[in-house]
Amino acid sequence: MSLIQEIDFGTPPAKSENLVTLTIDGQSVTVPEGTSIMRAAMEAGTQIPKLCATDMVDAFGSCRLCLVEIEGRAGTPASCTTPVAPGLVIHTQSERLKKLRKGVMELYISDHPLDCLTCAANGDCELQDMAGAVGLRDVRYGYQGENHVFAEAHGKANAAWMPKDESNPYFTYDPAKCIVCSRCVRACEEVQGTFALTISGRGFDSRVSPGMSESFLGSECVSCGACVQACPTATLTEKSVIEIGQPEHSVVTTCAYCGVGCAFKAEMRGEEVVRMVPYKDGKANRGHSCVKGRFAWGYTTHKERILKPMIRESVSEPWREVSWDEAFAFAAAKFRAIQGKYGRDAVGGITSSRCTNEETYLVQKLVRAGFGNNNVDTCARVCHSPTGYGLATTFGTSAGTQDFDSVEHTDVVLVIGANPTDAHPVFGSRMKKRLREGAKLIVIDPRRIDLVQSPHIKAQHHLALMPGTNVAVLTAMAHVIVTKGLVDEAFVRERCDWSEFEDWAAFVSLPKNSPEATAIYTGVDPTELRAAARLYATGGNAAIYYGLGVTEHSQGSTTVIAIANLAMATGNIGRPGVGVNPLRGQNNVQGSCDMGSFPHELPGYRHIAGDAVRESFEAMWNVKLNKEPGLRIPNMFDAAIEGSFKGLYVQGEDILQSDPNTTHTVAALSAMECVIVHDLFLNETANYAHVFLPGSTFLEKDGTFTNAERRIQRVRKVMSPRNGLADWEVTIGLAKAMGIEMNYTHPSEIMDEIAALTPTFAGVSYAKLDELGSAQWPCNEKAPEGTPVMHIGGFVRGKGKFVVTEYVATDERTGPRFPLLLTTGRILSQYNVGAQTRRTDNIVWHEEDRLEIHPHDAEQRGIRDGDWVRLASRAGETTLRALITERVAPGVVYTTFHHPDTQANVITTDYSDWATNCPEYKVTAVQVSPSNGPSEWQKSYEEQARRSRRIAPVVEAAE
């Protein structure tokens, strides 16, 4: 293994289809029109010296190191900013060029410290490399003159010197080493889109500065790391590199946080991670990353990680550390006893959307083949199950229709119930890039998310609807499109069922669905809505991106259907630039659903009652399967309370913290006789568990994740599991203890089984993924390299199906006791329930969950910014601190749920989506009032948690 060195072509690729041929150093080269001479030379294998150019950003032409000579042209133009032209004859090396370059380098080095041997970038410094490349042998100017290098000059403080900025927990900024190439500034603008950095001052005084001369931590910086990657010197450097040194080998793997699925190079020294660097060939992220994947992997070695299996008879006892075999035997005996006493259907399992495809597949196999029932579900139940239902009903597949690259061809972006810059940051950056290029933006969200107005971006329309009225707003948009004759009739006639369309068109045209009629309860200005509908229908390629603000409602599935209806009616399906795109929460939500994690479906979304499909699994697994659908998570809880469900195996999820109505969840878990938690940490669910099986991190195992664009990517092991076993081995251990044979020696064998049983995965193998880098399913004989855009030329189900979407108000209503609507969300630096990110330095960006409340509502209640407030709903109450902001409308409050002590889910109710039981997290009627500290519930919960987390000291064996 060696360090993967990606080629830096100096400038980004040109997109033109016209080709240009020229001669560089006597070699003929053909490249697309618009390519820089620098890039053309690199393609021909010649690396022209450069400092201010790198292919992640547009060329700037400031360092003058990349000069070339062009026959017939005067002077020595910069090759990074000069485009190719037909027939040019270029020389990259001559006496004149050599001299000029040496002169440039001499000047740079004369204002640069010469501590190369002890510099963190030693071995990875482009300034060093260039000094070497141009043959710099001596520097005639000393440091006597003006410089940025020393704190003192001539016995006086040096005004040009600036101290290091170490405020960011993950990287440092050492101005003494800066060559002011502006690569960082351009990376922050062009790649990340945050515009946190500027070059202040001019000439010798010019400096890189975050915001208005703030510290990095105090500035707008979101710590994505793009500037650090762009920096050619040690000026911006990862603290981990400063501490450990340069890596010696690297392995390409996939981020385990969100559904974007960024590819990273894990750069290693032995088994120690030195840094994670986004991988340019990663097709989801194209070389970009966010603070979570780039920096927040320290939880792997966090001291609270549990490394030994533990068991106990009851949750009032402390945990007892045991061997793996003892833990497996204990768990297996409990489960078999429960089944003996209460029946086969009294146990079940939950697969993790954070684990690999192979691991979730094994858990559902264990349940179906081993437990003999179909009581398997996944945490996707609580986030994207309506996506599965809605898109399968209308289009025929339970997945988004596009790849992320598609956004580069989009003219109108419609974002509904999603906050990509916080929850899907790398895709958010790619979307922002397209918006800065001129694409139009419609945002439908109760809250003024960042996208509505951010540097160089302003939404054309922000429909700030009341939480819970998505269906009404989308149907009103359809009303405008149909009644104003904006339907793409040719598309609908060719691709969709015409009579279903007619029923739907008649329905949406009803006066009760007009923007004016619905405005009363949606709160959306009809004129604005009409303009937005017109823009969506007529603005060119229009694409819808949506998130949990769509699905987590009692009408979640209906909203997904309404979205699909809109896309079909306007012909925005089946080509790049358009489509319906669910932004998945966790890294492997798509994958865990694909792998048969829903109780009614075998892998590949095929109903368990279908004989042919079920028989194929029976033949492969050599066991008879139950053909009845099993319990979904909320049904499991109800059944537990009622007494017919007694044992649960939870793989990598914290259902107690993430599921709604915590009191109900606590009651359900307490009613069970054996709860097995398989996780990295003693999470909240583990407080009610009897068996704890330590989990492994994505760095410690092999497998695959499938991201929001259906892209299957490899996860590669870079270190041995600290807990001893990879997660797939843990499930196998449990299965074997229950007498179920699972003979796999490597996850690739599990994938081979998946491919053999699942038509959409038939062409997937580790060899194929190694060869292609990744593949989007369907990947089979018809599409051997996968399918970036779906439904080209026709829908998977045959004819696209329009379904009438009647708005049904949620039963969760505001009233005198609970007059405000609470909606929930997430922020960039934290991930989901925060189990991982809270155990990293990301905590500096989000120490606690705050309740956002409009100044008007706050004033009425006598609440000041930062006050403790009591937040109460019909389900329960909690306390947290208020944040007064106009981001939320009057009548609406908002909070995140990253910290367990916030207990935001004590508040949420058990209302759920009509089709899938996906909980209604996004709407809860609440009251807010001043408070002076934690609620009774928080206190008693805290006490239970403390007791339940005790681990018995290991007793030394007596002599």
Add this chain to the structure above:
Amino acid sequence: MSPDRLIYMANQIGKFFQSQGHDKAVPGIAEHIRKFWDPRMRSAILAHLDQGGAGLDANVRDAITTLKQT
């Protein structure tokens, strides 16, 4: 399982199909319950129907009746 919760869920399904009219709604609701409810949930709602089916909306009641016949 607690019939209240199941009645609520069944009626919620019914409301989605409501606007499709009785003839489409009844098989739609029945199929949905058949596909997504585990046997103990289905038998509980059937038992509730046997005891008069209080609280079930009309289409939902008809749908559950057809479930019984299969």
